[in-house]
Amino acid sequence: MFVNSGGRVTIRRQRGVMSLGSLLLIFTGTLLVAVLLAGIVTSFGYFRGYVSEQLAGHARDGATAIGLSLSNAIDGADPVASASLIDAVFDSGRYLSIRYLDLQGAPVAGRAKPLSSPGVPGWFRRLADLALPVAEAEVVRGWRRLGKVQVVSDPGRAYRDLWRISLALILGAAVIGVAGLVVLFVLIRWTLRPLAALEAQAHALGQRDFRRRVSVRSTRELNRVTEAMNQMADDLGLLFEGQAKLIQHLRRLSNEDGVTGLASRKAFDQRLKTELESEEKSAPGILMLLQLRDFAGFNQACGRAAGDQLLRQVATVIQRFLAGHSGGFAGRRTGAEFAIYLPGALPSDARVWCQALVQELDGLYADRASPRAVAVHAGIARAEPGLRARTLMAAADEALRQAQSREDSDWAFADGGQEHHHSMETWRAIIAQAIREGQVVFWLQPMLREAGGRPIYHQVFSRIRTPEGTLKAGVFVPMAERFGLVEAIDRLLVRQVLARLKAHPEQPLAVSLAGASVASEPFRRDLVAWLARAGRPVVSNLWIGLSEQTIHHHRKAVGQLLRALARLDVPVLVDHFGVGGVPFSYLRNLPFCALRIDHSFIHGIDGHEENRFYLESVIAIAHSRGVRVFASGVETAAEYAILCKLGIDGAMGYHLGRPFAADQQPTGD
Known part of the structure; x- marks a missing residue:
């Protein structure tokens, strides 16, 4: 087991470490072979002794028979007769x-x-080395001793008998040994079957996948272990579900309107302020304020329950509208007043969208309030770079009051909605030209550890060079998404980042991918191919960021991409965590290494008790899952101090380090 650069725990087979099954097989097999060898040696010694005794007995019998013949049947004193008998x-x-x-x-x-030669191998004869005892018998005539007979038996037959016996012993032991090892292998393999499944289950638990179960049965003890592991997986799954629900509940309490599910007034204002006043995020956009006229009268006439149902229906219409506008968000302000912010939108488009939205809401409201006379009004204001959130809200509110001066449903644009920037076709030409000419560049901002030292990574921010100057991602990316050009931008960006990593492997980088890119199968295929060609030393220093909205809307594509990136050991983090209202349970089955909390939760956290408590809960639960937590948009020392107390793993923002061009070195870095 090891922790890679992404903080992800990975379990692998350790080289040079023997498995339990192999160890048992070798130990038991060695014991079996030792017993068989001991049996062979013991039996060989026994039969060798037996053959030696037979050889000695044969010599004694021969000496006795010759001695008696020379003593009684033949005159032992006659050398000729004696020689004839011996011959x-x-x-x-x-x-x-x-x-x-x-x-x-x-x-x-x-x-x-x-x-x-007795007909046996020489080495065996040397090994057996049978003794050649000399048997003796007296030769007598009456009471007179004539001499003695000495006889030595030929050991050839004894060697041959012992050789056959030894071959039979070795063959029998080999058959028994092979059969025993086969039976032992099958028995150990059957007995230890649950261990492989338990290992896979433990690996899945390490990857926060609690769905795997072990159903293989074996011995009583291992069955109890598998039951305990399955129970633990179930308990951890339930615990994670409970933690995920707790986070969702905390997020709703802190940031959602209890009736509509849209952002609360405080959460909307916080995110709007972050979008407008953060130097990196500030970009043109459109703010809409919508209000149902005489909602208090409708509430009084039809009841509170009907009023809440109407608000939920209005919220459904707004959410459906936002689904077609990447990066947009909405909230309920007071009563029946709603706010919608669309980053990167143009006034000409905003007029068309607002008119269609007012008409749809007017039809809904009229049907619910019939026969009462009702209306829906809207005010639009354009966000310019450097404009404060309070000023933009005041402009939109003024436009709303202007629309409310009319009896019927209508909308108004603050300051007449003058066009100060390019048209859509001009924007399309600018972005397409930048892609075609390779004018997409990137800037870097460090993600720092609390303890200091080298940055965890540098976040990549895309820019495009135009004749009017360098444009930030917040300005052109919403347009590129509308024109279907964001995938081409991500392709250029990824290739540039990989080239940078090859040249500077000591500086890890993080790049966030657009939802349209992740949803594109050709892009995913090409991305994995580029990373595979780059090699593990390079890609292990590359972090891939996916937003919560991308995870929610493209779950299948995200799962396929994550599995491919996991095989390459590429760390993946959840970007813009917390703003999408997405259930936290995706961390249960998807192998993310880190979460990056969105700016809107960090901005002013030193004075925002709800966000502080929510973030503290997220950090505790994420750490229990082995997931690191980073923060973005840290712009004051007070914010950073709070984050350090909460136990954040890393933070980035203008207070900690400003973005710099990739071909430049930041001051003090």
């Missing part, structure tokens, strides 16, 4: 030597032959 016995071929000696030890008669 007859010796010619049987079972003796190595027969000698007849007188009382002084002088030979009277005898025969001998050298030890010839």
